[in-house]
Amino acid sequence: MxxxxxxxxxxxxxxxxxxxxxxxxxxxxxxxxxxxxxxxIAVRRTHKLYLGGAFPRSESGRSYPVTSAEGHHLANAAAASRKDARDAVVAARAAFDGWSGRTGHNRGQILYRAAEMMEGRRAQFVSEVVDADGVSGERAETLVSAAIDRWVYHAGWADKFTQVIGGTNQVLGSYLSLSSPEPTGVVGIVAPPKAPLLGLVSVVAPVIATGNTAVVVASERAPLPAVTLAEVLATSDLPGGVVNILTGRLGEIAPHLATHADVNALDLAGAGDLATGMEEDAAATLKRVVRPEADTDWTADPGLSRITPFLELKTVWHPIGG
Amino acid sequence: MTTVPMEGGTVHDSAAPGPEASNAALRAYLRGLPGVDEVGARERASELAARSIKAEAKGTAIDLAIRMVDLTTLEGADSPGKVRAMSVKAARPDPADPSTPPVAAVCVYPDMVSVAVDALRGSGVGVASVATAFPSGRAPLEAKLADTGHAVAGGATEIDMVIDRGAFLGGDYRKVYEEIAAVREASGAAHLKVILETGELGTLDNVRRACWLAIHAGADFVKTSTGKVAPAATLPATLVMLQAVRDHHATTGARVGVKPAGGIRTTKDAIRYLVMVNEVAGTAWLAPALFRIGASSLLNDLLMQRARLASGTYPSPDHFTTD
Structure with a gap:
């Protein structure tokens, strides 16, 4: 009325x-x-999770307030629960065969498409980075550009890492020995809290470029760029379930990824105090773990630093004549 | 809990047809049954499906569901090796956890019965066989009886027969009745489960009619579906069948079992059925002797949920056998 x-x-x-x-x-x-x-009437945006290609609310129905670097209320983000994390692992596992079975060239095209889509929403990303980090607009432009370039960088690797990391091995004996890298499987990623956009892209892109699928826990402090990135990915031809993004309380979600037997590897970039406990839990199911470093410079050239930890080398010996 | 809510039109059995009833008498009886409120049945089913079963109650429900599973393989590709492997799994579903109960029975085609019987000797797990030209039921009565006789001779303790849906839908209730009675005879001491194939009956009214027809013709169990037709088991169809066995018990004191089969793949689904059994038929039906779940992939999900409750962490499907 x-x-x-x-x-x-x-x-x-x-x-x-x-x-x-x-x-x-x-x-x-x-x-x-x-x-x-x-x-x-204003059309307000509801910040949701990104699960299996869809944008559901948290199964728990909860949300939590997100504030800017200066402390102003920005929005309410969905607070994912343990069950959302479980559903995300199921979605990621279901997507793995299809995604890892694609050619590297095709995966690269899709990652490049993500860069295109980000470029189209540049202004939105810039304003979200300004809000989240309290940086100047100019600095935010630089960070968003770096994040877009990071997609392009890993798009390039998608069809080249096999040649660089794998190859023929010289062996003593009449055998041809070949090593070829294959994706590890479902990777649980704890995104870095400090660089909510560039850091997020820097940990997600190398994981999916090689054919892994990912369950990502976004920065708890600044989840809004991750939600926008989810909208970018949903419009980039990326099959549903390849990347699943959860927002919410880190301590409530992340440890369940470490104990979950159907998660094959962990990137603990943003795990902070939880890292040691998660690493211990991960040992029970022999997960590959990338440990957090103190003050990573996310603007630096990443090389292959986050590609190789999430690959398995398969070596084949084949008899040859003579 | 002495009073069971009699929702959905209670049937009073006073006009029950005898063994000699003519087709006209059967038709008059079955078409005189109270109609099923389809919207009401769906509503009641979805209401019961929303119940939340947690922690210890969930653990109990999972073990009960495992004990109720008829572990099924009904494929053209079934080999003796596959049936043996499945039988081993039926007797010890989770080799890593000896406290896991065995399933109720395995369910195979008649020619695989002797393989399953050999593999399960002494385990206490029953051997059920589908018979009567499963799944279509389109064969002469002699062939159906020979099929049944073969399964019984092989050592099957339970026979899962299909009704002639063509005759039922064509209004020839007498033919359906006589076939069930004849197979009942041929089954001897084996338990007879009558598959109604609710997905082909069209309406819940027909499900209710087929259910009563099977009960009067001598079924020990009524079973929803073959699993070869979509939709297979649904909660509303099972609800109508549970009402029938409940009302039959109320008038005669005899208890007939119910078996939903096909499409029940997750622990959550299975627990929904258990809730419905408890609320509609009553706690007496919460036993493998009166309620079974026909399934193949369900067992792994039950085992994974069981492991999750025991360890507190989520297991991987890679750690459970696929067959």
């Missing part, structure tokens, strides 16, 4: 507005009449 006055205004505008008042360059759909009179 509060909107009653607004409704009246809207009708008034509808009756008064002539074709001349339409903004230039628009095709004059009926909705145009209401543009610019200030009475429009």
């Amino acid at each position: 509060a909107g009653k006055a607004g409704d009246t205004d809207w009708r008034h505008t509808l009756a008064e507005a002539g074709p001349r008042e339409r903004p230039e360059g628009h095709d004059g759909t009926p909705g145009e009449h209401a543009v610019g009179d200030g009475a429009r």
Whole structure:
């Protein structure tokens, strides 16, 4: 009932507005009449999880407040539960065969597409980085550009890492010995809290470039760039389930990825105090673990540093004549 | 819990047809049964499906569900080796955890019965065999009886027969009745489960009619489906069948079992059925003698949930056998 006055205004505008008042360059759909009179109801964004290619709310129905670097309330993000983490692992496992079975060339194209999509939403990412990190707009532009370039960088590796990491081995005896790298499987990623966009892309891109699938726990402090990145990935031809992004309390979600027997590897970049405990839990199921480093410089050239830890080398010996 | 809610039109058995009833009498009886409120049945089923079973109760439910499983393989590709492997799994579902109970029975084609009987000797696990030209039931009565006789001679303790859906839908209830009675005779001491194939009956009214027809013709169990037709087991169809066996017990004192089969793949699904059994038929039916779940992939999910409850961590499907 509060909107009653607004409704009246809207009708008034509808009756008064002539074709001349339409903004230039628009095709004059009926909705145009209401543009610019200030009475429009805001379309608010709901920040959700990214699970199996869909955007569900948390199974628990909870959310938590996210604030800017200066302490202003920005939005409420979904607070994922243990069961959301379990569902994410199921989705990632289901997506693994299809994703790892694609050619590296095809995966590279899709990663490049993610860069294209990010470029199209550059302004949104810049404003989110400004809010999250309290940096200047100029600095945020640099960080967003670096994040986009990181996709392109790993898109390039997608069809080249096998040649660089694998190859023929010289052996004593009449055998041909070949080593070829294969993706490890489902990788649990704890994204770095300090670089909510560049750090996130830097840990996700190398994992999926080689054919792994990922369950990502976004920065607890600044999850909004991760939610926007999820929307980018959903429009990049990336099959559902290859990347699953959870937002929420790190201590509540991450440890369950370490104990889950169907997770094959962990990147603990943002695990902080939880890292040691998670590493211990991971040992029970022989997971590969990348440990966190003190103050990683996410703007530096990553090389193959996050590609090789999530690969398994398969070596084949074949008899040859002579 | 002495009063069971009699939702969905209670059937009073006073007009039950005798063994000599004509087709006209059977038709009058079956079509005179109270109609099923389909919307109401679906609503009741989804309401019961929303119950949350947690922690210790869940552990108990999982063990009960494992004891109720008829571990099934009904494929053209079934080999003696596959049946033996499945039988070993039926007797000891989780070799890593001896406290895991065995399943109720294995369910195979008649020619595989003797293989399963040999593999399960002394284990206490029953051997059920589908018979009567499973799954379509499109064969002469002599062939169906020979099929049944072969399974019984092989040592099957339970026979899962299919009804002639064509005759049922065509209104020839007498033919369906006589076939069930004849197979009942041929089964001897073996338990008879009558498959209604609810997915082909069209309406829940027909499910109720087929269910009562099977009960009067001598079924020990009524079973929803073959698993070869979609939809297979559904909660509303099972609800209607549970109402029938409950009402039959209320008037005669005899208990007939119910077996949903096909499409039940997760622990959550299985527990939904157990909740429904408890709420509709009553606790007496919460036993392998009166409720079974026909399934193949369900068992692994039950075992994984069981391991999850025991260890507190999620297991990997890689650690459980696929067959």
